[in-house]
Amino acid sequence: MALCRLQRLAVAPLSFTGGATTQVLREMSTLPRVYVTRQIPPEGLRILRDSGQVQFELWDSDDVPVPRNELLQNVKGVDGLLCVLTEKIDAELLDAAGPNLKVLSTMSVGFDHLSLEELKKRGIRVGYTPEVLTDAVAELTVALLLATSRRLIEATHEAKTGGWGTWRTLWLCGYELANSTVGILGLGRIGVAIAERLAPFKVKKFIYTDVAPRPELAKVINAEYVSLDELAKQSDFLSVCCALTPETKEICNKDLFAKMKNTSIIINTSRGGVVNQEDLYEALSTGQIAGAGLDVTVPEPLPTSHPLFTLKNCVILPHIASASYSTRNAMSALATNNLLLGLRGQPMIKELKL
Ligand SMILES: O=C(O)C(=O)CO
DSSP states (O other), rough: GGGGGGEEEEEHHHHSOOHHHHHHHHHHSSSEEEEESOOOOHHHHHHHHOSOEEEEEEESSSSOOHHHHHHHTTTTTTTTEOOTTTTEEEEEHHHOTTTTTOEEEESSOOTTBOOHHHHHHTOOOOOOOTTTTHHHHHHHHHHHHHHHHTTTHHHHHHTTTTOOSSOSSSSSOOOOOOEEEEEEEEEEEHHHHHHHHGGGGGGGGGEEEEESSSSSHHHHEEEEEEOHHHHHHHHHHEEEOOOOTTTTTTTTTTTHHHHTTOEEEEOOOSSSGGGGHHHHHHHHHTTSSSSEEESOOSSSOOOOGGGGGGOOOEOOSSOHHHHHHHHHHHHHHHHHHHHHHHHTTTTOSSSSSO
């Protein structure tokens, strides 16, 4: 497949080359070898090329992820690996890479695709990309919340397809943020940034839950710490912002939905695995809750035949929360810098404590 060809690049002091010449250069070069699992945005690629620090190979497509078998082949003997969230970095892959692999850098804030235990066991350092995407994710969360609560997708569909009759008193009514209680499940930088953007909509109260109170962050948005039960009971809008861990897997399930108000809306911009989708379908289709806005699902992409797509009160986006040009470039730059620093044995800008 032309799009998915493996591009081999050897960077300065070796100049760009390709094909057989690269092979020769690779044999001659003593520069650390790096594999990049995706055609990352230009800023990161430029840093990698200009560094003169590594020779790298790239899966030269953004449309098709590198097939697992190819990935297992391509990582053999590399010193560094730069991946995105679609690659499962587990024991099999780390074994395939072998003992040279010292640094893994993921172009994501989430790290549920990484087996941290296996990475730690092998002494591999891990970089990731928090903070640079906070604004983009918060912005998209607000957009998704409003699209869901004010039924924007349904409304444009009605307008386009002849459903727009006379002005009607209760047609396409939704729920407003003014005087509402907004609950945040997992209060971190992103939860705070969402609350900061929602506050001017005259939200009455912010509440949150987490494994423990986070007073420093909560103070910024004047949020009250409550139990998960209270979060479900009180929230008019429940924004899921927690990482996917064994503890949070499917934490939004039928027990939680049963405690929510039938006027409440859940928004998930974290990871699909935090929500039990069968239970969500049930809660939405029976009117137990009013709506859901999902930027993340299990699996991704969600098959177009999935029952959630049949529901008018479920707005589904294809995992685009961080998808602005500036943010994706910043993520690629940070991921690349983390990788290069790690390979030099220096502290990364953002490194996971394993
Ligand atoms: O960075 C992540 O973890 C994402 O989900 C994409 O922005």
